[in-house]
Amino acid sequence: MRQANIRTAVAALLVALLSGCTATRLTTEAQLPPPLIEKLPIRVGVYYSKEFREYVHRETRGTIEYEIGLGAAHVTNIDWLMRAMFTDVVPVEDPAKIADSNPPFVFVLEPKFEEYSFLTPKDVAGEAFIVTIRYMLTLYDGDGARVDSFTLTGYGREKARTLASKEPLAVATQRAMRDAGAKVAVELTEQESVRLLIRNAGSFSPLRPPPLYPPAGETPPAEAPPRAAPTVEQTPVGESPSEAPPEPEPPPSTTGV
Numbered sequence: 001m002r003q004a005n006i007r008t009a010v011a012a013l014l015v016a017l018l019s020g021c022t023a024t025r026l027t028t029e030a031q032l033p034p035p036l037i038e039k040l041p042i043r044v045g046v047y048y049s050k051e052f053r054e055y056v057h058r059e060t061r062g063t064i065e066y067e068i069g070l071g072a073a074h075v076t077n078i079d080w081l082m083r084a085m086f087t088d089v090v091p092v093e094d095p096a097k098i099a100d101s102n103p104p105f106v107f108v109l110e111p112k113f114e115e116y117s118f119l120t121p122k123d124v125a126g127e128a129f130i131v132t133i134r135y136m137l138t139l140y141d142g143d144g145a146r147v148d149s150f151t152l153t154g155y156g157r158e159k160a161r162t163l164a165s166k167e168p169l170a171v172a173t174q175r176a177m178r179d180a181g182a183k184v185a186v187e188l189t190e191q192e193s194v195r196l197l198i199r200n201a202g203s204f205s206p207l208r209p210p211p212l213y214p215p216a217g218e219t220p221p222a223e224a225p226p227r228a229a230p231t232v233e234q235t236p237v238g239e240s241p242s243e244a245p246p247e248p249e250p251p252p253s254t255t256g257v
Helices: 002-018 071-085 167-190 192-200
Strands: 022-027 040-046 056-061 064-069 086-091 107-119 128-141 146-159
Touching: 040 071, 064 071, 064 167, 071 086, 071 107, 071 167, 107 167, 107 192, 128 167, 128 192, 146 167, 146 192, 167 192
Parallel strands: 022 064, 040 086, 040 107
Antiparallel strands: 056 064, 107 128, 128 146
């Protein structure tokens, strides 16, 4: 009887060990649609920290361990997006050491993960996985000084097939990345600090036309005087050209007239 109880206890222990946490591992892919924006002719830098490049989100929900690789796909996405927005994009190893760069940078951007979170159908008693990704973008000027920082958030949703399926979570993550990428494409150059750096570099965003007059203290470039339109003498009706009053001496001949 005692041996039977021992065998039962051992069996129960084995079942408990075998029914422990199951791992759900997924790696996001780099997928962004082509942005419909006009490329600005400026030189910018992008700085990716080691933490950002290798970022993996890990958490445990009940008996499921989630491990979601985000860093590598985001580096690819941001590189592609920045090259669609600006004519010259250069990776930077340290924003504090760019002051002597030649040609100079208009600005350097550093992305960081602020939040990655998701809800499963079990969490919300629904039928979809919902993903939120929040980023902080830190802005440096051409001398490497920190100028500004702002956050952008992307959201994604995908209908679930099974509660433990990783495919809907991967799709929802991709959609959150695309949503965030679209916001970067539209909102980055709308930031006043970014506009100011572009303006100081002598380039103007297509979203805002250049001023009609130069800034105070600057002299507009010299331009050639406008060419006067040739005058045409009118002959009164009923009179012949010989009867018209004498014409003034014509101006010096101009090429093409």
